[in-house]
């Protein structure tokens with residue numbers, strides 16, 4: 308007996324520690340180190356043991372709400388403590404809880420709870436729940452919530468509570484704008500917390516935060532006829548959007564729960580269950596509260612539909628931040644009506660908590676009926692496959708702890724995953740001009756290990772099946788992409804040099820360098836001095852050019868790339884083609900033979916000449932069909948003795 312007691316107390320201490328650590332990560336840092344499913348299971352185990360032993364530690368999460376807030380925002384103590392809610396998963400329990408009372412059944416919104424205060428019809432204060440005792444003051448941010456009234460007709464002091472939430476559709480839009488997989492928000496609640504607890508209300512405003520009122524705390528002098536429903540209707544008449552609710556009695560409670568269950572898939576606002584509340588205010592208040600829960604209301608959590616399956620693989624996907632995210636890939640199972648085969652595991656702490664190893668039998672569910680997650684691991688073979696090397700670049704990885712969560716990172720500053728931009732540059736119009744490869748697509752290819760260097764773009768056909776299965780791609784885009792890639796094989800030397808993305812080397816620098824060196828071999832062996840002697844190439848460009856090619860990796864990569872290409876020969880304006888070598892032209896006025904100045908410019912450059920924007924002592928010819936023109940360019944030419952020629956004269960000159 309004594310022994311079991313000791314063992315129970317030890318377990319209580321252990322559970323309190325684990326849950327508080329998880330709570331701190333969840334509330335204060337917006338991170339999860341275990342799934343909600345697991346958190347709730349451990350919480351229930353703790354509550355059970357506390358009941359059995361009669362021992363409740365002061366720090367137990369069963370008697371504390373949320374977590375102490377650590378942020379730069381100003382803090383304020385709540386007038387009335389903000390409590391959590393008792394929970395059940397059983398409809399029977401809901402029915403017996405309601406008894407013969409009338410109740411209101413509403414969505415339990417999954418965002419951030421906020422208390423708003425109005426005086427003289429103006430919003431004067433907005434505070435987050437925080438740890439239930441002390442919250443963060445976010446008044447400026449609440450004023451830019453999408454649907455909150457800043458002035459109301461009621462002039463007395465109004466205090467109300469509600470939930471700030473972000474729509475799933477807005478959540479997806481905002482996440483789409485964040486290209487890095489690792490920096491994306493995990494769920495709308497995380498995003499909402501990040502958007503509301505902001506020092507900058509402009510960001511809050513952009514995030515389209517909505518506020519749903521669910522409790523009226525104070526509005527003296529208004530007669531609510533002792534009804535919560537009256538209160539909500541009154542709040543609506545003041546301009547607030549209230550949480551969607553239905554009036555229930557024991558008779559229709561079950562069917563109303565089903566109504567919500569059916570509506571959840573069409574609900575754009577995240578919710579993590581339902582809340583039932585006695586309509587009779589005096590009755591509800593007379594019941595008082597436990598240490599943590601008011602007795603006038605109760606939360607109903609959905610029984611998650613779970614399925615057992617086998618973990619086939621942990622896929623590691625590297626992102627631009629260097630973070631490498633684990634994704635569980637399992638044998639497909641049906642959940643809430645759709646087939647599911649992947650779930651993010653978020654980080655290494657969660658993997659360790661689940662002792663997750665390939666081949667394990669796992670139970671999966673959809674969190675809030677939406678987001679696939681691993682609920683538990685039945686075989687717990689242990690974490691053993693954390694990659695020592697980055698799946699993208701093959702260099703060493705490292706586990707770093709951010710707050711309480713451990714994550715895997717690539718240590719290579721040159722990791723391609725961090726350099727998606729260099730691929731974006733490579734395919735750009737002025738560079739290799741490959742259509743249909745957006746930044747997002749390139750990032751996916753990089754994450755799947757298909758792209759390590761530029762030459763790999765010409766071997767994407769090795770991954771045809773994987774690519775056509777990717778979200779947003781398909782056979783047609785694959786075919787178009789392949790055609791565009793093939794077309795790009797035919798290119799010119801300046802475009803190739805430019806596409807490498809050497810720091811400071813623009814397309815016109817690349818052209819000048821090619822013109823003055825002629826061949827790729829000579830380009831690779833050019834010294835800093837040779838480069839500096841080229842018109843338009845300064846020391847900065849020469850240095851970055853030389854140091855780029857001093858790196859053997861770059862040379863070898865370039866060799867492999869060149870092997871894929873068919874480089875136009877005459878673009879190397881050397882030898883006999885360079886009839887305009889060392890000549891500098893300025894073009895002005897309208898043209899007759901060439902469709903635009905650019906076409907003429909390209910021709911001059913192809914023949915070894917150079918085109919500049921203004922007439923100087925170095926200008927060889929000003930091309931202008933109107934010799935009587937009094938443009939400033941003509942005037943300068945006259946002053947400096949620069950000959951003015953027409954297009955016809957120019958054409959004759961190059962034909963000779």
Ligand SMILES: NC(=O)c1ccc[n+]([C@@H]2O[C@H](COP(=O)([O-])OP(=O)(O)OC[C@H]3O[C@@H](n4cnc5c(N)ncnc54)[C@H](O)[C@@H]3O)[C@@H](O)[C@H]2O)c1
Nearest residue numbers: 329330333341342343346390391392414415416420521582
């Ligand atoms: N994964 C983790 O590591 C981790 C850690 C801590 C907590 N959690 C999750 O958080 C849950 C506990 O969260 P909690 O205590 O912050 O909140 P809760 O789940 O107890 O929710 C209660 C709150 O819901 C709000 N609410 C939303 N809609 C409402 C409505 N219509 N009427 C009344 N109130 C409404 C109220 O502010 C109330 O305080 C756990 O069950 C767990 O799933 C997870």
Ligand SMILES: [Zn+2]
Nearest residue numbers: 697700717722
């Ligand atoms: Zn890497």
